[in-house]
Amino acid sequence: MTSATTTTATAPARPGPAAGRADVLAGTGTLIRFALRRDRVRLPVWVLALFLGTLATANSYQELYGAPEDRAKAAESMGSPASLAMSGPRHYLDDYTSGAMLGHQMLGFTAVLVGLMSVLIITRHTRAEEETGRAELLRSTVVGRHAHLAAALSVAVLANLLLAALLALGLSGLGVEGIDTAGSLLYGADHAAAGLVFAGVAAITVQITAHARGASGMALAVIGVAYVLRAAGDSGESGALSWLSPIGWVQRTHVYVDDDWWPLLLCLALAVACAATGFVLSTRRDVGAGLRPEKLGSPVASNALGTPVGFALRLHRGMLVGFGAGLFLMGAMYGSILGQAEDMLKDIDELQEALARIGGSSMAESFASMVMVVITVVAAVYVVMAALRPRSEETAGRAEPLLATGLSRGRWVGGHLAVAMGCGTLVLLTAGLGFGVAGAASTGDAVLLPKLVGAALAYAPALWVTAGVAVVLFGWFPRASAAAWIVPVYAFVVGYLGQILQFPDWMNNLSPFGHVPRLPAADMDWTPLLVLTLVAAGLVWLGLAGFRRRDLETK
Incomplete structure (x- = not known):
């Protein structure tokens, strides 16, 4: 009698939710190191330029407005609506120390520059990678769907935190009257908060269009709108429009005057919401494509394109x-x-x-x-x-x-x-x-x-x-x-x-x-x-x- 042996194939176990979450972020650490290696010159130049420019400005305020009467005259000259639109909220003028001058006249401007730095980091390491075809090549290996965006956001966070730490240490060590340690910590945190918000905005724009320049342009337009809303709000009586702008939020911390930290919670919440939206939107498009469909061009090129x-x-x-x-x-x-x-x-x-x-x-x-x-x-x-x-x-x-x-x-x-x-x-x-x-x-x-x-x-x-x-x-x-x-x-x-x-x-x-x-x-x-x-x-x-x-x- 012949005995038959029956072999039953066992299906491989399906990964659970935890494994699935790990897979979509596979390779993130390697991509972070790779991005930092690529930006080993670019990021230090950005951070040091913002840091040294701020320190030079703070020193110049001390030299130009060292006497209380000089600062009082400067506060009087900055009280017009047009001047407030170019600088910041009127509340800084109540106690116009060198620190208050720094927060009033510089914070809105440098927040735009930090936003620009963050936007370029995100587009460079996400949409630009897809546009050149490198992202598709890496995604064919053991690299998760969300690894590129997670790595880009991580690099943006590191750059902004480094800038915040340098500003806090550098400004507190100047020994300038009116620029204390507590205010310097908040001043650095203001920059990091603004940078993270606009990094989150860029995480959304890179999902919309298939081109890095288009994604950067949309994110920069958001920065421009935020600045205009801040300027319009500060020049008015109520200042309501400023509360619609992340730049207005960081200036409403009234650094070196009241040192209010709570407006940064608004920045943090918006940054997290934008980043999460970016991750969700990335699952609704193909690699190299954007959520916004490409317009069909003319079947015949114009003479100018030739x-x-x-x-x-x-x-x-x-x-x-x-x-x-x-x-x-x-x-x-x-x-x-x-x-x-x-x-x-x-x-x-x-x-x-x-x-x-x-x-x-x-x-x-x-x-x-x-x-x-x-x-x-x-x-x-x-x-x-x-x-x-x-x-x-x-x-x-x-x-x-x-x-x-x-x-x-x-x-x-x-x-x-x-x-x-x-x-x-x-x-x-x-x-x-x-x-x-x-x-x-x-x-x-x-x-x-x-x-x-x-x-x-x-x-x-x-x-x-x-x-x-x-x-x-x-x-x-x-x-x-x-x-x-x-x-x-x-x-x-x-x-x-x-x-x-x-x-x-x-x-x-x-x-x-x-x-x-x-x-x-x-x-x-x-x-x-x-x-x-x-x-x-x-x-x-x-x-x-x-x-x-x-x-x-x-x-």
Whole structure:
């Protein structure tokens, strides 16, 4: 008799809920280390720049407003609605110590910068990874669905906590009257709270669109709306609109005045809610896709898209519209206080001295010349981003297929440069229009409109030199292309802060913006503008020559 042996296959046990939760975060630790390795230069530069800039500002307040009567005069000059819109809540003026000045005048501005840092961290390590195809490659291994977003948020948290710790230690160790340890801890926590909120916002925007630039643009638009709501609320009587803004929340801590911690709970709750929403939305789309469906394009490309300039303009149009609108509003905000410039600054001796060195027939013209540097630096940020677009196209692998056709290297890069330089000038014109229209309305002097538009356009050659520096780095030293950011940063530090802190003239001469006539206060001088134009042309030629000689980075 033959005995039959029956083998029963046993199904593998299904993982429980705990295992499922672990799987979706598999590889998060490795991705965090990888992100920190990639950002080993970028993050320290961001954090140290914010930290050192804050310390330098706190020291300058101590030097400029060391006496109680000087601070009282400054508080009086900052009490107008326009000044409060540019700074912060009126309650800081009740006890205007050096610490209160720091929280009043700097916190809203630096919260925007911290938000920008956080947004770029999230988009760089999530949507940009999907756009280049690296995320799909990693997800094919033992990497969970939520690992990329969790790693990006973790890096953003670490960066913001590091900044908060440095600010708390650095400010408390300055020994400046009015800047104590408890307030410094809150001041650092304010920055971390603002950064985490906008990191959470970016966690949502990266799910909506399939492109990193679109995700960054939407998140930056949220930052802009938050700033506008804060400004509108602080300039009003009730301040209700400020409570709709995370920037308003961190300023409502009244750091160095009342040291209220509870508004940070609102920031923490919003940050957690936004991050959780981002995780949920990520499960409702495919890798590389966005929740918002792509629009169907025309079956036939327009004639403009067949040219290098038209194609580059198509790629840059979103950023161009954003910067144009933002600079118009920025110019209008500064223009709205021109009529009050004399009353605002009459008791601030250091600013009076800086404005006297600039010259001008009126305080409004002198102040407008100083503010024009800030507006131009923001326009230079756009120019650097646009001029470095060929580098991002190259590293993403999109340049090689284009250059494999009949399109020459010079025409391809030249198209992006034409857009960077031409649209940079257009952005300047837009800022000048906003500045001029609002300035003419606030002063009642219609002549200011053409003067301020001309003053803005006078900086166009300096913007062209900035683009030239970027293309030289791209052509000859592509891995060092990010060094082009030194030009606008240096221009702001020396051209704006240097006027107040009285930096030596030779430092200003190292910046292309330092050679532009300080219109409308100064007389027009065409010679430096012609020289800057020739320098820009030489830099562009040199950069294109370098790009023709080197190999492409291929994927």
